[in-house]
Each structure stands twice: as C-alpha cells, then as structure tokens.
Amino acid sequence: MPSYLVKRLGYHAVLLLAAVCLSYLLASLALDPRSYYEGRQPPLSPAAVDHHLTALGLDDHQPLRERFLHWADRALLHGDLGRTIDGTSVDAEFGRRIGVSLRLLLAGTVLGTVAGVLAGAWTAVRQYRFSDRAVTVISFALLSTPVFLLAILLKTGAIWFNQTTGTDLIQFTGEKSPGVDGGFWTVLGDRAVHLLLPTLSVALFALAGYSRYQRSSMLDVLGSDYLRTARAKGLGRRAVLLRHGLRTALIPMSTYFSYGFLALFTGATFTETIFGWHGMGEWFVNSIGKNDVNSVVAVNIFAAVTVLFSGFLADLLHAALDPRIRKTS
Amino acid sequence: MSPLLDITSLDVDFGGEAAVRDVNLTLDRGEVLGLVGESGSGKSVTALSVLGLLPRNATARGSIRLDGTELLGAGERALTRIRGDRAAMVFQDPLSAFTPVHRIGDQIAEAVRAHRDIGREQARTRAVELLDLVGIPEPALRAKAFPHEFSGGMRQRAMIAMAMAGEPDLILADEPTTALDVTIQAQILDVLRTAQRETGAAVLLVSHDLGVIAGTADRVAVMRDGRIVEQGTAAEVFHRPREPYTRQLLAAVPRIDAPREPRPPTGGTVLKVRGLTRTFPVLKGTVVKRRTGTVYAVDGVDLDVRRGETLALVGESGSGKSTTLFELLELAAPEGGTVELFGQRLGSLTPAEAKALRRRVQIVFQDPMASLDPRMPVGDIIAEPLRTQGADRAAVARRVPELLTQVGLDPAHADRFPHQFSGGQRQRVGIARALSVAPELLVLDEPVSALDVSVQAGVLDLLRRLKEELGLAYLFVSHDLSVVRNIADRVSVVYLGRTVEAGPVDEVFARPRHPYTQALLSAVPLPDPERERERQRSRILLAGDPPSPTRRYDGCRFRTRCPLYVQLTVDEQKRCAHDVPGFEQDGAACHFPRARTVL
Ligand SMILES: Nc1ncnc2c1ncn2[C@@H]1O[C@H](COP(=O)(O)OP(=O)(O)OP(=O)(O)O)[C@@H](O)[C@H]1O
Ligand code: SF4
Ligand SMILES: [Mg+2]
Numbered sequence: 001m002p003s004y005l006v007k008r009l010g011y012h013a014v015l016l017l018a019a020v021c022l023s024y025l026l027a028s029l030a031l032d033p034r035s036y037y038e039g040r041q042p043p044l045s046p047a048a049v050d051h052h053l054t055a056l057g058l059d060d061h062q063p064l065r066e067r068f069l070h071w072a073d074r075a076l077l078h079g080d081l082g083r084t085i086d087g088t089s090v091d092a093e094f095g096r097r098i099g100v101s102l103r104l105l106l107a108g109t110v111l112g113t114v115a116g117v118l119a120g121a122w123t124a125v126r127q128y129r130f131s132d133r134a135v136t137v138i139s140f141a142l143l144s145t146p147v148f149l150l151a152i153l154l155k156t157g158a159i160w161f162n163q164t165t166g167t168d169l170i171q172f173t174g175e176k177s178p179g180v181d182g183g184f185w186t187v188l189g190d191r192a193v194h195l196l197l198p199t200l201s202v203a204l205f206a207l208a209g210y211s212r213y214q215r216s217s218m219l220d221v222l223g224s225d226y227l228r229t230a231r232a233k234g235l236g237r238r239a240v241l242l243r244h245g246l247r248t249a250l251i252p253m254s255t256y257f258s259y260g261f262l263a264l265f266t267g268a269t270f271t272e273t274i275f276g277w278h279g280m281g282e283w284f285v286n287s288i289g290k291n292d293v294n295s296v297v298a299v300n301i302f303a304a305v306t307v308l309f310s311g312f313l314a315d316l317l318h319a320a321l322d323p324r325i326r327k328t329s
Numbered sequence: 330m331s332p333l334l335d336i337t338s339l340d341v342d343f344g345g346e347a348a349v350r351d352v353n354l355t356l357d358r359g360e361v362l363g364l365v366g367e368s369g370s371g372k373s374v375t376a377l378s379v380l381g382l383l384p385r386n387a388t389a390r391g392s393i394r395l396d397g398t399e400l401l402g403a404g405e406r407a408l409t410r411i412r413g414d415r416a417a418m419v420f421q422d423p424l425s426a427f428t429p430v431h432r433i434g435d436q437i438a439e440a441v442r443a444h445r446d447i448g449r450e451q452a453r454t455r456a457v458e459l460l461d462l463v464g465i466p467e468p469a470l471r472a473k474a475f476p477h478e479f480s481g482g483m484r485q486r487a488m489i490a491m492a493m494a495g496e497p498d499l500i501l502a503d504e505p506t507t508a509l510d511v512t513i514q515a516q517i518l519d520v521l522r523t524a525q526r527e528t529g530a531a532v533l534l535v536s537h538d539l540g541v542i543a544g545t546a547d548r549v550a551v552m553r554d555g556r557i558v559e560q561g562t563a564a565e566v567f568h569r570p571r572e573p574y575t576r577q578l579l580a581a582v583p584r585i586d587a588p589r590e591p592r593p594p595t596g597g598t599v600l601k602v603r604g605l606t607r608t609f610p611v612l613k614g615t616v617v618k619r620r621t622g623t624v625y626a627v628d629g630v631d632l633d634v635r636r637g638e639t640l641a642l643v644g645e646s647g648s649g650k651s652t653t654l655f656e657l658l659e660l661a662a663p664e665g666g667t668v669e670l671f672g673q674r675l676g677s678l679t680p681a682e683a684k685a686l687r688r689r690v691q692i693v694f695q696d697p698m699a700s701l702d703p704r705m706p707v708g709d710i711i712a713e714p715l716r717t718q719g720a721d722r723a724a725v726a727r728r729v730p731e732l733l734t735q736v737g738l739d740p741a742h743a744d745r746f747p748h749q750f751s752g753g754q755r756q757r758v759g760i761a762r763a764l765s766v767a768p769e770l771l772v773l774d775e776p777v778s779a780l781d782v783s784v785q786a787g788v789l790d791l792l793r794r795l796k797e798e799l800g801l802a803y804l805f806v807s808h809d810l811s812v813v814r815n816i817a818d819r820v821s822v823v824y825l826g827r828t829v830e831a832g833p834v835d836e837v838f839a840r841p842r843h844p845y846t847q848a849l850l851s852a853v854p855l856p857d858p859e860r861e862r863e864r865q866r867s868r869i870l871l872a873g874d875p876p877s878p879t880r881r882y883d884g885c886r887f888r889t890r891c892p893l894y895v896q897l898t899v900d901e902q903k904r905c906a907h908d909v910p911g912f913e914q915d916g917a918a919c920h921f922p923r924a925r926t927v928l
Contacts, residue, residue, distance in 0.1 A: 248429060
C-alpha cells in the first residue's frame with residue numbers, strides 16, 4: 001500500500017509542476033500588465049512603465065522564453081513568487097490570504113460532505129417516501145441555484161432574522177468585526193459568528209451534490225446480493241445498513257471528493273466576494289482585473305495544490321476503503 | 330411429530346403478477362428436500378420467502394411455519410432473530426454474496442456473534458474452525474483474506490461455513506453449485522453433505538440440475554410456473570414420475586450414461602491445430618505500464634476436426650477454451666504452434682484468401698441476448714454476414730426466409746426484434762446468422778449453456794439435423810459433459826491451457842486414460858438417485874482449485890491435484906515432476922495412463 005501511494009504522490013507532484021508552469025505561460029500570454037501602467041492617472045512616462053515592468057520581471061520586450069526561465073528560477077528554485085503589480089510581495093499576500101480561504105472552505109466542505117453523505121444514504125434507504133422526495137427536491141433546487149444567488153438569499157435571510165429579533169446576532173461582512181478585542185473567547189466567538197453564513201453557503205452546495213451521488217451509490221448497494229446475505233445472517237438493520245451498506249457505498253464517493261473540491265473552489269470565489277472576505281478568490285478576481293500576472297499565478301498554484309492534494313486524499317481514502325485496489329496495485 | 334418447516338398455500342406476487350401459486354411443502358428434521366424446476370418457475374422466490382428476504386415489491390400470502398412459529402408476516406425483528414440462528418441460507422453466486430470490503434473470517438465471525446453472546450476473539454476462532462471444517466487449507470491465514478482473493482469454490486465453502494455458524498435447524502441452499510465447474514461442484518456438494526451431518530440440519534436444496542438433486546435429496550418437489558406439480562421421494566419422482574411434465578423434464582436431460590447411436594463415417598480434415606499457444610502480459614502501473622508477468626492462457630492445444638464431425642472441446646473455466654476459439658477466428662498467424670484451416674496454413678494468407686476463409690468458418694455465441702443487436706430486426710441480423718460477403722438484395726430476400734425455416738422459426742417473424750423471442754429462439758437466430766453464408770465449419774461457444782433443459786434439447790436436435798443436412802463440421806465448446814456425450818463424435822479435453830486427452834466420445838467416456846478426464850467424468854452427477862449415490866462412494870474428488878496459469882510448470886501440470894500421482898512410486902513420481910508428458914493424436918498426456926471405468 002505505501003508504494004502505491006508514494007507512486008500516486010510522485011504522479012501528483014509532476015502534474016503540479018506542469019500546472020504551475022502552464023499557468024505562468026498562459027497568464028503571461030493572456031494578460032497585459034503594460035496596459036495597467038499606461039492607464040494610470042497621472043500618466044507615467046514610457047521609461048517609467050518599462051522600469052516597473054522590468055522590476056516585476058514582466059518586461060514584454062524580452063522573449064517569453066527568457067521571462068519564463070527567469071521566473072522559474074526565482075519561483076520554483078527559490079520559492080519567491082515576485083511582486084504584485086502594486087509592488088508588494090506576492091508571498092506575503094499569499095500568506096495572508098491562504099488562511100482566510102482555507103478557513104472558509106474547510107469547515108464548509110467537511111460539514112457539507114458529511115451531511116451530504118448521510119443525507120444521501122438516508123434518502124436511499126427511504127427511497128420514494130416523502131422524506132426522500134423532499135430531500136431530492138431541495139438538493140436539485142440548491143444545485144440549480146448559482147452560488148452568488150444562494151449567498152445573497154442567505155444574506156437576506158440573516159438581515160430579516162436580525163431585524164425581527166432586533167439583534168445583530170448574525171454577521172455577514174468580513175471575517176471579524178472591526179475593533180473587537182477582549183479575551184480569546186470573545187475573538188473566537190466573533191469569528192465564528194462571521195463564519196456562519198459563508199460556511200453555510202459552501203456547505204449547502206456540497207451537501208446538495210454529495211447527497212445525490214451518495215444516494216445513487218447507496219441504492220446500488222441496497223439491491224446487492226451481499227446486503228441480502230448480511231440480512232440472512234441475522235444481522236440487525238443498523239449493522240446491515242452501516243457496516244455492509246454505507247461502508248461499501250462510500251467507495252465510489254472517494255472519486256467525487258477530489259473533483260468536487262474544484263467546484264467548491266470556484267464557488268468560493270463568489271462567496272468571498274459577496275461576504276467581503278479577503279481570500280484567494282477575491283484576490284484572483286482583482287488580479288485578473290489589474291493584469292497582475294504574478295498574483296494570478298500565485299492563486300493558480302493555490303488552486304492546483306488544493307485540487308491535487310484533495311485528489312491525493314481521495315486516493316488515500318480509496319485505498320483505505322477498498323481492499324481490492326490495495327492488493328492489485 | 331410436526332414437520333420442521335411447513336409451507337401451506339404460499340402465494341407470492343410481484344406488483345400483481347403471480348410468481349408463486351399455492352405452494353405446499355413440508356420438511357422434517359434432518360431431511361433434504363430437493364426443489365427442481367426450470368428458470369423462472371419460482372424456486373428462489375419460494376426459498377427467499379421462508380426468511381422474509383423477498384424484494385420490497387413482493388407480497389406473500391399463506392403460511393410458513395418453522396417449528397410451529399409463523400414466519401409469514403412476522404416483524405423484521407422477529408425474523409432477524411431466526412435468520413442465521415434457526416434457519417440459514419446459502420446463495421448461488423458466491424462472489425456477489427460476500428461484502429467485498431470485509432475479510433472472510435470477519436464476515437463469518439459476524440454471523441457467529443449475531444446470535445451468541447461471545448467475544449470478538451472467540452468468534453474469530455470459531456470462524457477459523459468453521460473454515461477448517463469446510464476444507465479451506467490454512468484456515469487461520471485464509472480467514473484474513475478478502476472475498477476477491479478467494480476462488481469461486483472457496484467462496485462457496487466459506488458461504489457454507491457462514492451458514493453453519495449459527496448451528497441452524499434448516500439450511501436453505503439456492504443453486505449452491507450452479508456457478509461452479511463440475512469438479513468443484515462435486516467438492517461443494519460433498520461439503521454441503523458434511524455440513525448437514527455436522528449440524529443435523531434439514532436442507533432445502535434448490536437446483537435446476539436434476540443430477541445434483543438426485544444425489545443429495547431424500548424427497549423431491551418439481552416446480553413449474555409457480556406451482557408444485559409433483560412431490561415425492563427421490564426414487565418415486567425419478568423412476569415413477571406421475572406428471573407428464575416431470576417425465577418430459579427427465580427425458581430432456583442429456584445423460585452422461587445415455588446409449589449412443591453409431592456415428593456416420595466422416596470426411597477429410599477441415600481444421601488441424603498443433604501445439605497452439607497464446608500468452609497475455611500481466612501489466613501494472615498507472616501511467617507507465619510495466620509487464621510484471623505472463624498468463625499462459627493457451628499452452629499447447631491440439632485439435633482435429635473432420636468434415637461431418639462434431640469435435641467437443643471440454644475443459645473447466647479458465648482452461649483456455651474461449652481463447653483457443655478466438656485465436657482460430659483471428660485467421661492470423663498464431664503466437665505459437667500451427668493452425669491449418671481447409672488445408673491452408675494461417676499466417677500465410679493473402680487478404681482475398683482470408684476473406685474467402687472467413688465465410689467458410691462461422692461462430693455461434695453462448696449468450697443469445699448479448700450477441701444479437703437489440704435494435705435490429707432479426708431478418709437484418711441474419712442478413713448481415715451475407716451483406717458483408719457482398720450478396721445482392723435479391724439473394725438476401727431469398728435466403729432470409731429460407732434460413733428462418735431451416736432453424737425452425739416462422740419466416741413471417743423476420744421483422745421482429747430479438748427481445749420478442751425466447752432464449753431458445755434467439756439461439757436459433759444466432760445459428761441462422763452463422764449459416765447464412767453457407768459455412769463448412771461452425772464454431773459453437775457454449776451454445777446451450779444459457780438455456781433450460783427442454784429448450785436445450787430442441788437446440789441440440791436442430792444442430793444435429795443441420796449437420797446431417799448440410800454436411801457441416803462443428804467445433805463445439807462446452808463444460809457440460811452430458812451435452813458433449815449427446816452431440817459430439819470426438820472429444821478433446823484441456824487442462825490449464827493444454828490438451829490432456831482426445832479421442833472418439835465412445836472411447837474416451839468408456840475408458841478414460843488421463844486421471845483428469847477420469848475425475849471430470851466421475852464428477853458429473855447422474856439424474857438417477859440410486860446410481861448417483863453409488864457413484865458418490867467411488868467418486869474421484871480432486872483436491873483444491875486449478876493452479877494459476879501465470880506460471881510455467883515443470884513436468885506434468887496436473888501433478889498438484891492428480892489422484893494417481895500419490896499412488897506412484899518415488900521414481901515414477903520423479904518422472905511426473907520432471908518430464909512434460911507428451912500428447913499424441915487420440916492419446917492421453919500422462920506418463921502412466923491407465924484406462925479406468927468411471928461411468
Ligand atoms: N424482483 C422481482 N421483481 C419482479 N418479478 C420477479 C422478481 N424476482 C422474481 N420475479 C419473478 O418471479 C418468478 C419466479 O422467479 P424465481 O427467481 O423464483 O425463479 P427460479 O425458479 O428461481 O428461476 P432460476 O432457475 O432462473 O433461478 C419469475 O417469473 C420472475 O420473473
Ligand atoms: S503424468 Fe503423472 S502427475 Fe501427470 S497425470 Fe499422469 S500420473 Fe498424474
Ligand atoms: Mg433462482
């Protein structure tokens with residue numbers, strides 16, 4: 001088993017490298033940082049524009065190949081992603097924002113996945129009953145609602161809640177209230193209150209998707225011969241459904257986990273913007289607007305790492321869940 | 330004394346459609362009741378209703394009492410207490426019947442713990458004992474294996490061990506050997522009888538195979554269209570059947586001890602295969618594939634088919650029968666050995682010659698539904714090979730009705746689709762398609778093994794008639810020796826990719842010389858209770874499973890399971906271990922061939 005995973009890890013590392021290099025090349029081709037400086041008020045002299053571009057390593061008089069090699073040397077060998085178009089350090093910005101995004105994505109994903117798996121399994125067991133139909137309708141409604149609409153609906157709901165209760169219990173702007181200080185618990189409580197809505201919007205999205213997949217995978221298992229065997233042994237309903245049913249029905253889910261994460265990341269771009277979180281998603285949108293090559297590459301690295309890392313986690317999970325692949329690989 | 334199991338007036342419907350009607354059965358303690366019938370007659374549904382395991386869309390009425398307790402309509406909780414404890418079940422397909430993610434030993438231990446208040450460790454120990462009891466070698470080690478690491482036979486043994494875990498009074502076995510090869514079937518039936526002896530349980534044995542029932546059941550019930558048509562002791566039902574249906578069923582079963590008509594003389598050789606080999610690489614790796622081993626799928630097959638003759642190619646699953654056929658039909662140079670079709674050696678053909686040869690050799694597949702395009706009317710299906718050979722419209726329009734009549738179908742049905750035909754009729758369509766281009770050699774890959782006996786008899790008759798009328802030659806692949814005896818003139822037995830014995834059917838069946846052929850013939854159950862029980866006493870039971878085809882063997886590859894080997898002297902054994910026994914036409918690939926009567 002370890003050798004199988006080591007191989008997968010190596011495979012992922014190669015993919016990551018390729019993704020990073022390609023995203024640099026693509027960003028350099030598609031974005032035009034010169035236009036950003038030329039549009040500045042008051043106008044900059046052409047010499048000043050060139051000076052800025054050279055400082056960023058984005059001088060378009062140099063051939064792309066050389067810029068790339070230079071960038072690769074700096075970024076890949078020394079871990080320095082350069083400067084943003086406004087002259088601050090990309091690495092520092094990265095460090096500041098990564099925590100914000102992870103906090104937002106992780107809680108939401110974990111919550112949504114667990115709830116989705118349970119909801120899917122439960123509705124499969126209750127196929128065609130009222131509860132199954134209700135969950136089905138709700139998940140399809142959620143799946144067909146664009147993330148930003150969902151976020152706005154949640155926000156509206158929160159405003160209504162705050163107004164009717166006459167409190168400001170649910171906070172939905174930023175990740176903390178300005179000027180809150182006090183003990184550890186006060187700060188933590190404040191952060192949690194801010195996390196509530198964004199987490200919910202990420203979680204609901206995950207829940208809707210996973211509950212569908214889990215339902216169909218569980219339905220397959222429910223009709224299987226081995227579930228009948230488990231019943232014929234005289235096992236109780238719980239043991240049959242959980243130990244034999246859900247346990248086996250989780251296997252195909254591990255594949256969805258890795259790809260689902262990508263969709264969540266895309267969704268998070270909107271979630272961050274709407275709830276005023278200064279995370280990776282917001283950075284991505286802003287830096288494209290500013291033709292900021294180095295920042296765009298940084299966000300792409302983040303996306304690639306999360307996707308590949310969740311892919312690797314999915315492999316781990318798959319190997320842990322399914323003895324058949326452990327032996328043959 | 331009241332019977333252990335008492336089923337009265339059982340009716341089962343699936344959404345309003347009757348599956349079982351007015352079934353009455355009783356089973357005494359320690360008794361074995363055989364339930365026979367053709368596919369869809371309601372055998373499984375009857376067995377499943379006893380433990381309340383019917384699918385959700387089924388409704389059952391009537392009464393099923395186990396030792397006086399009413400089971401029909403009992404709550405899930407009450408049934409859970411009985412399942413596995415008072416009554417246990419053995420299912421047909423042993424791969425899908427085990428949960429793939431849990432170890433075999435754990436799944437058996439779970440059954441032990443389901444009704445006994447004992448610790449995890451004790452249950453594991455008991456599971457190992459049970460595996461030992463059903464003849465799994467190294468049970469402590471094998472208990473840790475996952476279901477996919479077991480062979481079919483071993484899984485079925487484990488399934489029986491699991492049924493024994495709760496020391497039930499009743500074992501319901503639904504086609505416990507149907508998915509298995511004959512030699513493995515003989516082992517499993519033996520284990521089932523052991524299990525019955527050990528636990529003193531009564532057994533309801535469901536099977537479509539009259540031979541299996543004859544050798545094991547004390548009493549027999551015959552089902553048809555959801556009803557029991559006849560019930561009695563095994564001797565009564567097999568020797569003095571009252572119902573015409575039972576008589577018909579018994580008459581349709583091909584028997585391995587049936588008398589044979591003398592065979593007409595045959596013509597020149599149409600197919601000659603010598604030392605055919607074919608290997609497949611075992612690949613590993615996700616991105617870069619590496620070859621880590623070799624499967625020796627066909628490793629020395631010899632065949633001779635003459636005009637007007639049926640050669641049966643016999644062997645257990647995985648022995649390389651289908652691979653051999655595919656190699657022949659490729660019409661390309663074989664990987665090893667030589668193939669001559671109608672005197673032309675494969676590998677040296679021009680494209681035009683290959684095309685001409687392709688017409689002269691046609692194939693009929695095992696599964697009639699899977700081999701016919703469901704969206705094509707059968708007329709077009711039959712015409713397809715004709716069109717490929719460039720026949721014009723008029724020729725097609727003339728041939729199709731002719732062919733349908735020839736295989737016993739109504740020419741007016743040419744515009745119907747495959748799903749509108751029964752299994753046997755679909756197989757006739759497959760045969761008509763093969764015959765459309767007037768071939769001289771027909772390759773038949775298990776053509777009747779998916780069919781019920783009565784339907785099977787019809788298709789076999791058709792094949793026999795066509796051979797005579799059209800002067801065809803057949804290469805007939807089968808694992809069923811009774812069918813082979815019924816249809817073939819000559820037989821060739823393969824073991825692990827290699828021909829071990831060949832000869833005229835009369836000769837080989839009466840005086841098999843290779844120990845493997847002897848075991849194979851001896852394993853076939855006879856639909857005759859007395860003779861079958863007598864055979865059981867002298868049955869040659871092969872140990873274990875066929876070894877892996879991924880390695881090469883020094884000497885005789887049958888050595889690990891050969892019953893004769895253990896009786897040989899040390900010097901003789903050395904010879905088996907070092908020299909590969911050669912195979913000559915109509916011989917046996919054994920250093921110490923001894924003809925022995927096993928039928
Ligand atoms: N889940 C189901 N839904 C609807 N009909 C069913 C279902 N299971 C069985 N039947 C029907 O019940 C009848 C009896 O089926 P059953 O499986 O008992 O036959 P069987 O004698 O066991 O056949 P076989 O030899 O093929 O196993 C058939 O007509 C079949 O189509
Ligand atoms: S050669 Fe030896 S081992 Fe092989 S079949 Fe004959 S007696 Fe058995
Ligand atoms: Mg059945």
